[in-house]
Amino acid sequence: MLVLDGLCAGYHGLQILHELDLRVEAGEIVALVGANGAGKTTALRAISGVVSSSSGSISFDGQRADGVRTAELVRRGLVQVPEERALFGPLTVEENLRMGGWTQKGPDVSTSLTEVFELFPILEERRRQAAETLSGGQQQMLAIGRALMARPKLLMLDEPSTGLSPKLTWSVLEAVRTIRDRGVAVLLVEQNAAQALRMADRAYVLESGSCVLSGPGPELAEDDRVRSAYLGL
Amino acid sequence: MTDPTREHGAPPLDRGTVSTEEPPQTTQLTTPAPGGRRRAVAVRVAAVVAIAVVALGLAYWRTGNEVVVTQAVLTGLMIGGVYGLVAMGLTLIFGVLDIVNFAHGAFLAVALYITVEMVGRFGAHPYLALLVSVPLMFLLGAAVQRFILSGAMGKPLENQLLITLGLALLIDNGLLLFYGPNPQSARLPNDTGINVFGAVVTVGRLLAFAVALVLAGLLYLLLQRTRLGTAIRAVAANDSGAQMVGIDTRRIYMATFAIGTACAGAAGVLVAPLVTIEPTTGELFNIVAFVVVVLGGMGNVVGALVGGLLIGLTEQLGALYLPGQSPLLSVFIVFVLVLFLRPQGLFGRAA
Numbered sequence: 105m106l107v108l109d110g111l112c113a114g115y116h117g118l119q120i121l122h123e124l125d126l127r128v129e130a131g132e133i134v135a136l137v138g139a140n141g142a143g144k145t146t147a148l149r150a151i152s153g154v155v156s157s158s159s160g161s162i163s164f165d166g167q168r169a170d171g172v173r174t175a176e177l178v179r180r181g182l183v184q185v186p187e188e189r190a191l192f193g194p195l196t197v198e199e200n201l202r203m204g205g206w207t208q209k210g211p212d213v214s215t216s217l218t219e220v221f222e223l224f225p226i227l228e229e230r231r232r233q234a235a236e237t238l239s240g241g242q243q244q245m246l247a248i249g250r251a252l253m254a255r256p257k258l259l260m261l262d263e264p265s266t267g268l269s270p271k272l273t274w275s276v277l278e279a280v281r282t283i284r285d286r287g288v289a290v291l292l293v294e295q296n297a298a299q300a301l302r303m304a305d306r307a308y309v310l311e312s313g314s315c316v317l318s319g320p321g322p323e324l325a326e327d328d329r330v331r332s333a334y335l336g337l
Numbered sequence: 338m339t340d341p342t343r344e345h346g347a348p349p350l351d352r353g354t355v356s357t358e359e360p361p362q363t364t365q366l367t368t369p370a371p372g373g374r375r376r377a378v379a380v381r382v383a384a385v386v387a388i389a390v391v392a393l394g395l396a397y398w399r400t401g402n403e404v405v406v407t408q409a410v411l412t413g414l415m416i417g418g419v420y421g422l423v424a425m426g427l428t429l430i431f432g433v434l435d436i437v438n439f440a441h442g443a444f445l446a447v448a449l450y451i452t453v454e455m456v457g458r459f460g461a462h463p464y465l466a467l468l469v470s471v472p473l474m475f476l477l478g479a480a481v482q483r484f485i486l487s488g489a490m491g492k493p494l495e496n497q498l499l500i501t502l503g504l505a506l507l508i509d510n511g512l513l514l515f516y517g518p519n520p521q522s523a524r525l526p527n528d529t530g531i532n533v534f535g536a537v538v539t540v541g542r543l544l545a546f547a548v549a550l551v552l553a554g555l556l557y558l559l560l561q562r563t564r565l566g567t568a569i570r571a572v573a574a575n576d577s578g579a580q581m582v583g584i585d586t587r588r589i590y591m592a593t594f595a596i597g598t599a600c601a602g603a604a605g606v607l608v609a610p611l612v613t614i615e616p617t618t619g620e621l622f623n624i625v626a627f628v629v630v631v632l633g634g635m636g637n638v639v640g641a642l643v644g645g646l647l648i649g650l651t652e653q654l655g656a657l658y659l660p661g662q663s664p665l666l667s668v669f670i671v672f673v674l675v676l677f678l679r680p681q682g683l684f685g686r687a688a
Contacts, residue, residue: 152581178583190578194570202564203571207583254583 105289106151106169106182106258113150113159117177120146122313123160128258133280133290135321137297138310139333144293145187146270147310148260151291152184165257179207181257187266189247193236197227200235200246204253212255223279241272247280258289265296277303301325323332381683385647392650396657408536409653411417415542416611417649418549419604421642423622424629425553426600429560432636433573433593436486437494439501441622443508444598448474448605449523449614450512456523463523463610464544470602478598482591490590505620512616520613545607552603553642556596560638568594575638624665625652628672634682644683647671 106128114120120143128134136144149155151162153174162170164182177183192200203218205213221228224245230238234245244264250258263278264271277299284290294300301307304321309330318326324330396406427441451473452466485504489496530537560566572579572589579586604622612618629648633640648668655667675682 174580175583175585177582184581186577190575190581192574192578194574195567195570197569199567203567203579203580203584206568250582286570 105165105210106291107161107163108147108151109161111150111157111162113148113155113157113160114147115146115155118221119158120313121150121157124314126308126311126315128171128289128291129142130257130289131284131287131306132146133284133303133321135293135300135304135307136293136310137300137307137330138293142173142310143256143313144310145262146313148184148262148291148293150213151260152182167314178254178256181255182260183251183254183256183258184260185251185264187262187280189243191235191243191247191250194234196232197235197238197246198231201227201253205252205255205321213253216255220252223252223282224249240267241269241276244268244272244276245279248276248283252283256288258291258294259283262293263295264292265294265299273299297330298325301330343377378684379489385683389650392654395477396508396654400657404535405657406654407534409657410650411533411536411538412542413653414516415538415546415649416608416652417646418546418553418642419608419645420622420625420629420649422549422553422600423608424626424633424645425556425603425626425638426597426604427626428630428633428641429556429600429638430594430635431630432638433569434482434486434490434590435494436497436501436594438505438597439498439623440481440508441597441601441626442619442621443505444474444477444601444619445605445608445622446512446619447477447508448602448615449609449612449618450516450521451602452523452606452609453516453521453614463525464548464606466523466606467548467603470606471599474602474605475595475599477602479591479595480600482594486594487587487590488490498583505623509616509620511531516614520615522614523609525610541610543609549607552600556600557638559596565592586590588682621665625668628668630682631672632675632682634684637682637684640684 108126309317456467629644633644652664
């Protein structure tokens with residue numbers, strides 16, 4: 105579904121990604137792990153068109169996806185949840201969600217809204233409340249919910265556990281699994297590598313902007329090199 | 338996540354990350370009760386009302402004539418509604434595009450001259466000019482944003498500031514070139530006065546006030562109730578978030594600037610019969626609108642309307658306290674006080 109082929113990208117002439125190859129197939133959770141500064145977030149930004157690539161190619165759903173504007177990618181079903189969440193603070197929970205369905209038709213928005221409320225009942229309880237008054241965990245749920253409103257084929261999550269307690273991290277990751285089971289492919293970037301690897305169908309380990317290891321998630325979680333370098337075991 | 342004590346294969350309840358600000362999701366404590374915010378607003382409203390009562394008392398004590406005070410209050414509120422409309426456009430543009438638009442008053446001046454033309458050439462009723470001015474200024478705003486300002490988006494604030502200031506000079510002098518410096522007028526035909534509590538209000542002022550309030554209400558509904566309005570607020574709240582949900586932010590910027598300029602276009606027509614029309618008349622409104630925007634809280638559309646009414650009152654009551662002085666004097670005294678005491682404005686949130 106998503107194919108990165110020899111992707112190079114960076115900021116202001118500083119190259120961060122070096123010939124990154126990566127694939128995400130329909131219906132799988134793929135984890136992208138690695139130390140700080142390994143290029144995980146840059147990879148997501150390059151895919152969603154925020155950072156432009158200098159060489160290599162990105163294709164999504166059989167179509168070229170590099171050099172395409174973010175809004176168009178969202179329309180095609182490639183949606184990102186950024187690490188900073190980027191919610192519309194003064195808008196209500198429901199308004200945030202409805203804006204998430206900006207690219208969708210009216211009736212679809214109502215259907216998606218029901219589905220999101222099913223997944224995160226707390227959001228329905230708080231639907232008339234301003235997003236900025238939610239707790240950190242609820243905000244993360246809202247960010248994911250807002251992305252789901254665009255009916256994505258592939259959902260990209262950047263560090264969804266940032267600032268959350270272990271218990272909340274677990275429930276957010278549990279929701280990610282539910283989303284996958286509903287047929288949405290997930291590309292998950294996590295600092296919290298142990299948990300991400302355990303739940304991922306496949307995983308890539310990044311180091312200095314290129315992939316040094318890849319394979320089934322649980323297998324990588326047992327790999328000695330990964331354990332010593334990233335899990336601190 | 339370095340945690341040497343952890344064994345591999347631990348249950349999913351990982352304690353890799355340390356809980357920072359997050360209470361368990363079942364507690365409701367993190368949510369400030371909506372009542373708290375309402376109370377804060379109520380306190381501010383009470384303060385404003387208290388100041389207004391004191392101001393009225395002082396005015397009565399100074400003049401010893403209640404009809405004069407009533408007259409000042411009515412005239413102040415009438416013109417204040419129009420100030421509010423001008424400021425709503427300005428504050429909307431600031432809130433969404435982060436542009437301090439110095440050309441706002443010049444746009445208003447263009448609308449003044451559109452009214453002059455409509456009355457002079459076609460003998461139309463001045464307020465019929467709304468039908469021409471509002472769409473025309475909407476288009477002008479869209480064009481200015483698209484072709485002149487869009488290149489400066491995301492650049493330092495001075496760039497946009499200089500561009501809009503240059504644009505204001507260009508428009509003012511363009512008007513001077515075409516119409517000359519002589520004052521023009523666009524009087525309402527047989528404008529009669531109505532007696533309200535002993536004071537006299539002309540139908541023209543009353544109409545200007547009523548139409549300004551209706552337009553302000555429509556703008557509010559547009560922002561709160563429509564999809565476009567929600568998107569405008571979303572872009573104002575977080576433009577990168579807006580891009581991520583697929584909103585074309587460039588279009589929203591253009592639409593917002595156009596709507597803001599249309600507000601100036603409407604206000605220009607509404608005040609045309611009430612003022613002497615010169616190329617620099619717009620600048621006067623610009624200055625007042627800036628004070629109103631700061632008073633109401635930068636980017637706060639409802640605050641701008643309330644601020645407009647307050648500044649209208651200030652101007653008229655100030656003329657009673659300080660007879661013979663420019664009405665702008667009291668406006669600036671209030672402005673300086675607001676900057677000292679409550680720089681985020683009456684209804685703004687502390688940054």
